[in-house]
Amino acid sequence: MDLELKGKVAIITGGSKGIGKAVARELAREGVSVALVARDKATLDAAAAEIAKETGVKAKGFTADTGDDASVKAVVAAVHKEFGRIDILVNGAAQPGGQAKPPTLSEITNEAFFADMNVKVMGYLRTAREVAPIMAKQGGGRIINISGLAARNTGSTIGSMRNVSVSALTKNLADELAPQGIQVVCVHPSLTRTEKTPGVIERTSKAQGISAADVEKKMASKNLVNKLITSEEIAYLCVFLASPRAMAVNGDSIAAGGGWPGAIYY
DSSP, X not given: OOOSOTTOEXXXXXXXXXXXXXXXXXXHHXXXXXXXXXXXHHHHHHHHHXXXXXXXXXXXXXXXXXTSHHHHHHHHHHHHHHHSOOOEEEEOOOOOOSSSOOOOGGGOOHHHHHHHHIIIIIHHHHXXXXXXXXXXXXXOEEXXXXXXXXXXXXXXXXXXXXXXXXXXXXXXXXXXXXXXXXXXXXXXXXXXXXXXXXXXXXXXXXXXXXXXXXXXXXXXXXXXXXXXXXXXXXXXXXXXXXXXXGTTOOSOEEEESSOOTTOOOO
16 A cells, blocks of 8 residues: 655654654655654654664654654754645653552652653644644644553553543544644554563562563453453554545544454453
């Protein structure tokens, strides 16, 4: 299937590693020029160079803090100037989840809560706010918000609240921006294999006194496919959703965790 993406331009926040980098790579493989946005210049430049070399498509890193209005305004303007257009926004910059035991009620601080919500929820809003006028002038575009299945499960108070908020943001933006030809969707990964997964497994193995293989088996057993979904598998979904072929999907939140036992969502 031709996804009709060749020649388009995408911004990927949180694009230097993990799911963001995987999405950038798969978009580039479809002929999309990619602007990777993150805070660490060295990691960004390395990721962009790797993707450009592998795909032959233009890939460039841009440093920015999505928790800051001025930084977001500046980076979107810089990307637009560099590439001449912006067709796709993938919002993925966030405080990492699932790396440690979530804080209990008594352990949650105001600072931790607002920092998390500012980067993920307001950060997504900030970036969408800046790219939407550009997309509207071009006749349309796609915004994909990477959230998480903590939106549908308890266990992490801040995680659930931030991810539910991203779903709400997605639907509101989809309704508002539809007349301008801009579609907005949300993707909910669950536990996903990224560069950080080996470290998480090792720490859990030591803490629980079980083998790394048993830790991974336990993590994988939480979904119906009985394996850890990889960042590449999340990326495949995101690339389809960024395509005109995904016209039928708009405003919705899509679970991408391998299937959750016992749950019915409608």
